[in-house]
């Protein structure tokens with residue numbers, strides 16, 4: 370460009386610069402555009418119940434010795450520590466008094482692909498209370514609102530770490546508005562951390578339909594309103610991973626289902642989307 374007048378060189382530089390800026394913006398727009406593209410559910414009418422639906426009544430058994438965890442040290446934030454009068458333990462493995470395993474997420478993995486399900490209007494809520502996520506594990510439909518609130522007088526930083534959904538990382542000071550977010554794609558086991566409090570951990574499972582449940586304090590779960598059909602179920606636990614089984618539901622039938630997890634088993638990731646369990650800093654010596 371040696372022979373070009375200075376003004377022309379400047380003009381060329383400006384055009385090149387403009388092109389670069391435009392392409393940079395394009396990248397961001399693409400990410401934003403994901404929302405419109407991915408919120409389009411598979412074609413067909415939204416499924417409605419016919420009255421023939423069945424129920425899965427399940428239980429998650431646990432065999433072996435439950436691992437022991439050290440109490441969480443919350444000294445780093447006096448506000449967190451002050452909310453607890455008793456030691457707080459990580460919720461990575463909770464074996465109930467009847468020998469069952471809590472917080473196992475069970476969902477219909479295959480068999481519903483030809484159906485299109487309405488997204489519930491109500492959000493799923495995730496609270497931060499005493500610098501602990503409540504609930505520790507939650508299920509949500511893709512494109513359903515997640516509403517993150519805080520009951521703490523300290524700043525949290527909510528940071529889900531998905532593999533196939535958009536990652537976000539939002540600070541929530543005391544008194545701030547609830548944070549509303551959506552996950553557009555089904556993805557099992559999205560770990561959520563707080564950048565302020567390293568012991569905080571939750572897991573979000575994003576499913577394309579409403580047929581999922583969590584094993585509770587007695588290790589049972591129930592999935593109601595399931596259309597008759599043949600399904601593959603998957604049970605996912607943050608420490609032990611995934612286990613699947615086939616089930617057939619006839620019209621208006623209630624089908625018992627049992628999953629078994631073992632203390633000695635190695636982690637098997639869900640094949641819905643792979644995300645190995647994270648090792649909590651507090652629990653390395655368990």
Ligand SMILES: [Cu+2]
Nearest residue numbers: 525563565566
């Ligand atoms: Cu926090």
